Amino acid sequence: MTTQPKVLISDKMDPRAAAIFRERGIQVDEITGKTPEELAAIVGDYDGLAIRSSTKVTPKILAAATSLKVVGRAGIGVDNVDIPAATARGVVVMNTPFGNSITTAEHAIALLFALARQLPEADASTQAGKWEKNRFMGVEVTGKTLGLIGAGNIGSIVASRALGLRMKVVAFDPFLSPERAVEIGVEKVELDELLRRADFITLHTPLTDQTRNILSRENIAKTKKDVRIVNCARGGLIDEAALKDALDSGQIAGAALDVFETEPATASPLFGTPGFISTPHLGASTNEAQVNVAIQVAEQMSDFLLLGGVTNAINVPSLSAEEAPRLKPYMALAEKLGSLVGQLARGSIAGLSIETEGAAAELNMKPITGAVLAGYMRVHSDTVNMVNAPFLAKERGLDVREVRHDREGDYHTLVRVTAHTQAGDRAVAGTLFGNAAPRLTELFGVKVEADLAGDMLYIVNEDAPGFIGRLGTTLGEAGINIGTFHLGRIDAGGEAVLLLSVDEPVGAEVVARIEQLPGVKQVRPLKF
Ligand SMILES: NC(=O)c1ccc[n+]([C@@H]2O[C@H](COP(=O)([O-])OP(=O)(O)OC[C@H]3O[C@@H](n4cnc5c(N)ncnc54)[C@H](O)[C@@H]3O)[C@@H](O)[C@H]2O)c1
Numbered sequence: 041m042t043t044q045p046k047v048l049i050s051d052k053m054d055p056r057a058a059a060i061f062r063e064r065g066i067q068v069d070e071i072t073g074k075t076p077e078e079l080a081a082i083v084g085d086y087d088g089l090a091i092r093s094s095t096k097v098t099p100k101i102l103a104a105a106t107s108l109k110v111v112g113r114a115g116i117g118v119d120n121v122d123i124p125a126a127t128a129r130g131v132v133v134m135n136t137p138f139g140n141s142i143t144t145a146e147h148a149i150a151l152l153f154a155l156a157r158q159l160p161e162a163d164a165s166t167q168a169g170k171w172e173k174n175r176f177m178g179v180e181v182t183g184k185t186l187g188l189i190g191a192g193n194i195g196s197i198v199a200s201r202a203l204g205l206r207m208k209v210v211a212f213d214p215f216l217s218p219e220r221a222v223e224i225g226v227e228k229v230e231l232d233e234l235l236r237r238a239d240f241i242t243l244h245t246p247l248t249d250q251t252r253n254i255l256s257r258e259n260i261a262k263t264k265k266d267v268r269i270v271n272c273a274r275g276g277l278i279d280e281a282a283l284k285d286a287l288d289s290g291q292i293a294g295a296a297l298d299v300f301e302t303e304p305a306t307a308s309p310l311f312g313t314p315g316f317i318s319t320p321h322l323g324a325s326t327n328e329a330q331v332n333v334a335i336q337v338a339e340q341m342s343d344f345l346l347l348g349g350v351t352n353a354i355n356v357p358s359l360s361a362e363e364a365p366r367l368k369p370y371m372a373l374a375e376k377l378g379s380l381v382g383q384l385a386r387g388s389i390a391g392l393s394i395e396t397e398g399a400a401a402e403l404n405m406k407p408i409t410g411a412v413l414a415g416y417m418r419v420h421s422d423t424v425n426m427v428n429a430p431f432l433a434k435e436r437g438l439d440v441r442e443v444r445h446d447r448e449g450d451y452h453t454l455v456r457v458t459a460h461t462q463a464g465d466r467a468v469a470g471t472l473f474g475n476a477a478p479r480l481t482e483l484f485g486v487k488v489e490a491d492l493a494g495d496m497l498y499i500v501n502e503d504a505p506g507f508i509g510r511l512g513t514t515l516g517e518a519g520i521n522i523g524t525f526h527l528g529r530i531d532a533g534g535e536a537v538l539l540l541s542v543d544e545p546v547g548a549e550v551v552a553r554i555e556q557l558p559g560v561k562q563v564r565p566l567k568f
């Protein structure tokens with residue numbers, strides 16, 4: 041007799057989630073508001089953990105969750121889940137990528153109006169018995185320019201609403217294709233131009249290494265005087281101290297934050313600053329959105345626990361039980377190649393071609409393509425997964441081609457990913473050693489043999505004597521240990537490509553020092 045799976049709902053969720061679990065024969069407990077220690081003490085009993093943003097699924101919680109098979113996030117952001125730790129423990133992490141997008145976009149628009157007309161201050165003043173009609177002079181939004189940082193699901197909905205308000209929308213998003221920009225009615229611009237032109241700025245990116253502090257002190261200083269800023273995405277996208285200084289100095293006219301660097305934000309230097317508005321991470325808090333995400337997460341988790349079906353998983357591909365063992369190493373290879381292309385991309389990529397050769401050509405290509413796209417797009421968005429990556433690629437106008445070759449090549453099995461850019465085609469390829477271990481074999485026309493794992497460093501330099509010694513000294517002086525070293529070149533004395541694995545990330549300062557070495561053309565830290 042099979043035992044009934046057990047799910048713990050550890051954050052406040054619409055009751056429909058628990059009802060669905062029960063209807064499907066899953067035991068469910070709703071225990072919310074626990075400290076990490078209290079959660080660690082009880083989580084070991086459960087096969088599934090259903091959460092929103094309050095529960096932090098840390099390595100400690102995962103270590104205590106000895107029966108856990110799936111974490112279901114009723115919402116979008118999974119930055120409260122340690123994905124590598126969950127993956128290492130074989131725990132599937134799934135989210136509901138679209139259920140609360142409209143609601144969050146509407147909150148951004150609500151905050152935009154609240155800033156434009158100083159609604160919270162006017163309300164407080166009126167209810168305090170003052171009738172300060174002359175104190176609150178607002179601005180119209182009609183005809184104003186909205187700067188959208190991040191034009192994904194939520195950003196594009198915000199754009200549609202802003203266009204309806206007769207605003208002009210300019211967007212900065214490296215993944216936004218020119219065609220998609222036209223489709224959603226925005227003008228694609230670089231960040232500096234957005235900062236210079238926008239009367240209102242709204243942020244809709246995940247928090248990644250690239251987006252952290254995207255509104256830094258330096259960038260806030262580049263904004264148009266009297267700009268108004270809205271953040272309903274993630275704390276950490278804006279330098280909060282710099283925001284406070286810009287409000288105090290009058291550089292910016294207002295700022296509305298739904299999300300904070302540290303949450304719950306029960307104290308902040310921003311509180312009480314004139315022109316500052318805040319809400320306690322309410323972006324997704326409407327009845328409609330909470331019903332959507334609760335139903336969706338409970339259905340997805342039940343399908344997984346009862347039937348093995350995988351939908352909207354962040355860390356595993358959707359696969360049938362028969363295909364899984366053969367495809368698994370290929371998907372690891374494909375994801376690494378996609379990630380390599382994404383991390384080394386310069387400028388906009390119009391399309392990707394994915395080719396298979398030898399044994400790989402006999403397999404179902406869809407999961408391989410999904411893994412390439414997930415690796416490629418995850419560099420910029422932690423919400424991309426195997427299931428939604430192909431959909432998002434299509435939506436954003438990325439031309440994806442799959443080619444299966446019958447020919448025999450140098451390797452018994454090969455996957456090649458070619459990025460089509462304005463500057464030409466750039467290809468990377470890899471094979472499986474022992475049918476299991478992913479190995480890079482070709483990097484932009486240069487033959488290499490390298491694992492893609494952990495922290496790495498990519499360097500292009502002029503092939504000349506003495507360089508490797510100077511590079512070793514520079515890394516050594518920075519206390520960075522080299523793990524493996526792979527060198528490839530087309531011709532002696534021409535251009536050489538180096539791929540190093542290093543024991544710790546190479547920071548911006550060390551990268552700058554390497555860039556100063558004679559003959560160096562490009563340096564890029566990579567992470568796999
Ligand atoms: N406040 C809330 O309650 C609430 C609710 C839902 C979602 N969110 C957050 O909103 C954010 C956006 O969600 P989404 O569903 O639109 O995600 P999404 O993945 O659909 O869109 C994110 C967009 O950001 C872009 N992007 C990535 N890196 C960028 C960079 N360096 N510069 C500019 N753009 C970049 C991506 O290309 C993508 O188009 C997420 O962080 C999510 O967690 C907050």
Ligand SMILES: O=C(O)[C@H](O)COP(=O)(O)O
Pocket residue numbers: 092093094114115116117118140321322323324325
């Ligand atoms: O990423 C999300 O979906 C939002 O931040 C919503 O978070 P919440 O579920 O805690 O409201």
